[in-house]
Amino acid sequence: MRLKFLCVLAIAGAALSGCSVPRGAALSAEVLREENAKEPTFSVVPVNRANVDRLAGWPVTGWRGGYNWIPAKSGPNSAVISSGDTVHLVIWDSQDNSLLADVSSKTALLPPTKVSSAGTIFVPYLGDVVVNGQTAEAARAQIQSAMEPIAPSAQVQLSVMAGVRNSVDLVSGVGKPGSYPLPDRNYSILSLLAAGGGIAPTLKNPLVRLIRAGNTYEIRADRLLAEASMNTVLRGGDKVIVREDDRYFTALGATGTESLIRFEKDNITALEAMSLVGGIADARANPKGVLVLREYPAKAVRADGLKGPQMRHVVFTFDLTTADGLFAARNFQINPKDSVLATESSMTAAGTVFGLIGSLVGLNNAVK
Structure with a gap:
């Protein structure tokens, strides 16, 4: 029996070493351990109220940073004729010897005419008439006035079918x-x-x-x-x-969900991002270890780190246990394709180990 108990303690000791304890997310120390390396491949930037405004001035990633739109501006209620439109002309002439109208109907229905690239249409006995840029009523009045010398009593009806x-x-x-x-x-x-x-x-x-x-x-x-x-x-x-809107960020770790999260408005802050992912898991997450992983283009890198990052790959860290960290997260903008990672608390791993020890000790007692 003593041998079995020693086996239990050996297994517990292995668990305490952290070699094989299953966890759902990484620890903050595990992700950031490279921060102190001689040649780190990414930089770590703790976000607080003192630097959040400066960080907002760094280049935007994942999109151009805002939408460009043309505000409303009213125009005239009437349309104007353009090249490519089709003009329909009907000429009414009551003269017995009219040059245009049929004797029986007193009307002349002219074939539909497309406005040329020069903005003109052809009208019999008048030749090319410029109608581009005119309203339908203005073009009708112009053609009727031009026809007076050959048909004083003529009346013109004009309609337009819009082109491209x-x-x-x-x-x-x-x-x-x-x-x-x-x-x-x-x-x-x-x-x-x-x-x-x-x-x-x-x-x-x-x-x-x-x-x-x-x-x-x-x-x-x-x-x-x-x-x-x-x-x-x-x-x-x-x-x-x-x-x-195809913009998204990725939620990972000890959050309410692990998935791609679509942007529901123009801009999303880090605090809003945590809300969109269902918050952090109370029993698992480390509120001092909320991370935002971002990749910048090479041209954005700045040696002084003032107007841009000092390295292409940056990990922004947030401490949500302090008012300073909460206000910083409230003003830090998430960019499309960022990864929001809630690291796991080390206490969760310890709890898993102690739970395992308890199970093993119970098993040992049962063996006895």
Whole structure:
């Protein structure tokens, strides 16, 4: 029996050495042990209220740091004719010997005419008439006035079918994607989204992207819907895409979840990140060892560490047991592709060992 008890103590001693105790997360000391190495491969930066503002000035990683959008600006209610539009002309002339109208109907329905790249349409007996940049009513009045010498009593009816330059493309992320004509110069992006059936409810954290004249603008859908000043007016040739915000950070260790966490708003602080992952595990986590792992591009490295990191790989550390650490975490911005790691408390490992010892001692008593 004594031999069996000695075996129990030997197993317990091995457990206390920490060689084989199962744990769900790393200890802070294990992750940061390289900090004191002669040639460390990453730098460790404790975050506090004294340096959090300076750290905010370091280059942003994972995205450009904010969304660029065009605020709303009203335009005239009437549309203007552009190259590529199709103009329909009907000429009414009551003269018996009209050059244009049919004798029986007194009307002349001219073939649809596409506005040329020079902004003109061809009208019989008038030749090329410039209509580009004019409203439909102004173009109608111009053509009717020009016809007076050959048809004094003629009346002109003009309608326009929008072409590419007077249409916008609703590409994806809505119920009815397609090409939509602009009814006027005051047609807003919310009106377009409504015409397209609204944003697809299956999209998580949707973004609205506007491509115009080679430039790309983006805004979160919830902000677009909430702020009237963001309801920008569309222009011919615009392309609108609705898609999910694909920014994320990784939650690891003794947190409420271990997964990819999507950004639910423009910016997320370290304290908010802990909330999004379900907090830290009360029985396991070390609140003094919350870490944020980040990788910077080589061009961001600075020798003095003032306007950038001194190494590409940086581990930011937070002590959530102090007010200083909590306020620092409240103001520290998480970047896309960061890894948020809640390290495990050493007391958890000790508890596991002592639990193991208790089990072994109980087993020994049972053997007796």
